[in-house]
Amino acid sequence: QSVLTQPPSVSGAPGQRVTISCTGSSSNIGAAYDVHWYQQYPGVAPKLLIYADTNRPSGVPDRFSGSKSGTSASLAITGLQADDEADYYCQTYDSSLSGYVFGSGTTVIVL
Amino acid sequence: QVQLVQSGAEVKKPGASAKVSCKASGYTFSNFYIHWVRQAPGQGLEWIGIVDPTGNNRRYAQKFQGRVTMTSDTSTSIVYMELSSLNFDDTAVYFCARASVPGSLLGPFDSWGQGTLVTVSS
Secondary structure: OOOEEOOOEEEEOOOOOEEEEEEOOOOOHHHOOOOEEEEEOOOOOOEEEEEOOOEOOOOOOOOEEEEEEOOEEEEEEOOOOHHHOOEEEEEEEEOOOOEEEEEOOEEEEEO | OOEEEEOOOEEEOOOOOEEEEEEEEOOOHHHOOEEEEEEOOOOOEEEEEEEOOOOOOEEEOHHHOOOEEEEEEOOOOEEEEEEOOOOHHHOEEEEEEEEOOOOOOOOOEEEEOOOEEEEEOO
């Protein structure tokens, strides 16, 4: 069972906006540790999508955005496209575990 | 460009050990820590631990302590992750990933290896 909880899946039509939540606790997100997001296609390694809550690495479209409040973080995808269909994971540090933790993962389905 | 190239797939029997390598190139090896993450079939990502490139500093997830050893060879820019006492639940793809902040355990994982499938089968 993951320390960070994400919905198993979210879906939307092309062009729509979807959001993925990542709920933690006072020992991780609530302790102000940075939250990062990764995108993963089947059979390949994850790719960094958002770092330090809200920042996009070079090359990541501005359709992807991150936010954080309290013990939760969110990833938003606007202008949904077919190739956004992938798994998305949040990640942060947990002081109780003295290590890094990942969310349970969310599959984005483009209808 | 930053590249992490991992060793090939392995098949191990229960109780055996698996040692996966991760060769780094395209950056100053000694400046960045390396994480190890695994992903069981159809499951999510699980952090195993982190090692500094000198091999002197390492931190393991509580779940794997006593069973995992991470080492580093600065002469070849290769990091190793060895997992012992394998059981069927250890069947997974194992990834190495670079910590993005020089000299720090913190920060996102900005580059990943291609993954190594370790299959535990009798």
